[in-house]
Amino acid sequence: MPRQMIGLDIGQTAVRGAQLRITRGGITVTRYHEVSLPHGVVSQGDVLDAPTLVAALQQLYDEGDFTTRQARLSIGNRHVYVREHSVKRVPLTMLKSSLRYQIDDVLPLDPDKAVLDYFPASLSVTGGQPTYTGLLVAAETEPLEALAQAIHKAKLRLTGVDLSAFALLRALDPTRPTAGADGQGSGNALDRVLTDLIIDFGAGTTQIVAVHGIRPLAVRMLPSGGDDITEVLQSVDDAAFGEAEAAKASTGYLGGLAQTPAEQAIAAGVDRLVSAISDTITFFHNTTPDLEHIDRVIITGGGSRMPGLQQHLVDLLGLPVYLGQPLQGLRFASAEAESYAYDHLSTCAVALGTMEN
């Protein structure tokens, strides 16, 4: 029997589900659906209005015509921390059970109030000792439990939690074989040795993932996103949130050409966000020995659709910037599922990439 599961993304603006059929032959997307969330239901991973979130998840299940209730959730917000961490090689189970004693030096978190995990990325010999280099992940328990409770109340069975940064790199994996081709590996060997920087422009969170081939090197979650720009615009224009959203999308980023107060507010908001992204890239370069250089930038998330943003990133970072293509090489069970996902190209990556490693 093929295994089916729903990859779930609870974002600030929508809940998204991708039902995946997993067989030895590969992964097929059998369903994809999204349901919008009103402003203020979820904020940076905090559930502010649980009944509305539960209703949206139920609506997602019903409208999306899902046939399994097994769901795996991806998380990536200000309550989730990822740090590059090297540690002496011991059996992985032993390593994971000792994480609570290691986070003291790495993160300002109470280990009793967090779920911890470790993902080794490479093994080397340092000072004669076999040493793992990898990512230490810590998620605060309380906000995660609120999300789990909403999922449970919507009558879905939560089978696991994933880091949305990992979901992004799976969904945007340039080495994925093309659909229909039975051969293994990438059509393009170059993709295996390039280093990409994935930037997910969300509403409350901007995620940045440095990845070499499909090996994650560094991950950061910035606690700001498109909503911050909309909120400033709302006060400048004295408009409702929805009106400010529409004005932001139609005006876009005008940079130095911005003239009206609204245009200038958008440009300033984007400049702030992009400057934080720039600082993160510098930080990655200074702290991640395996990150020698970045070859390309891949952008995704609703905010990546802002007119003018892609060119601005090219100018500022001096790197090629591509829109993420999460459907490339992916098999769909029906044209309907594929075309729905295509209509949500900028926001479907996290749900589509949510699966066990």
Ligand SMILES: Nc1ncnc2c1ncn2[C@@H]1O[C@H](COP(=O)(O)OP(=O)(O)OP(=O)(O)O)[C@@H](O)[C@H]1O
């Ligand atoms: N055409 C557009 N131009 C500018 N911004 C846009 C456009 N379309 C969507 N956005 C912005 O994208 C953001 C939503 O992105 P997305 O749907 O990826 O976020 P989310 O996943 O719901 O939130 P988060 O990941 O932060 O929890 C909003 O701030 C929205 O204003």
Ligand SMILES: [Mg+2]
């Ligand atoms: Mg998101």
